[in-house]
Amino acid sequence: MPPTGRTGHGRSAQRERREQILDAALDLVVAQGFPGCTMQSIARSLGVTRPALYEYYRDHEQLLADLVAREHQKTVELVVRCTTAAAADNEDPEGLFVAFLREYLDSVAAAPRTWRFMLTSPLGAPLQVRDDIDALRRLVLEQVRFAVRSLPEPYGGAEVDAEMAALSIIAGAESAARLVLEDPERFPPERVATVISTLARQVARAWPR
Incomplete structure (x- = not known):
């Protein structure tokens, strides 16, 4: 031995x-x-x-499965951290959104390879790997939906379509990430976050209460 x-x-x-x-x-x-x-x-x-x-x-599928698990885990950890904070302290929904967006975009800028991978189409991947990606995306969706449901009215609660709200948040975050990745000098995280946060506040002020 x-x-x-x-x-x-x-x-x-x-x-x-x-x-x-x-x-x-x-x-x-x-x-x-x-x-x-x-x-x-x-x-x-x-x-x-x-x-x-x-x-x-042992094979190509196992290698890609490990890659997906490694990279997607970073996303899951970020989303769980932010959405758990939202559920625990939901007195300032606008502030939570701004904080989440800034942390997310800073993460994108700090690890561009990871986030380019996250935004890559799964087409061409083995079926099991695509299933793994779908499962991880569902987990992220459920975490964001959980955070939306935890927010006070009119931002969350029973009267809000939490699934559509969560899908919209994810789509918006991914679009913002693409701007940061494609042209970081023109679209640094702070610029993108400031504009989106300002728009979110304007929407919140116009939201019927």
């Missing part, structure tokens, strides 16, 4: 190599979509043979 120290080092090296493989796959999906991310293209980008990848992943 090898010494414990060597075993730990080996596991650490294996985790590091897996991360390198996932990083290469991430770059390929962002650049070419899921159809451009194959075992052969990943191996080529890493300068290894394709069989070398199978030492770490």
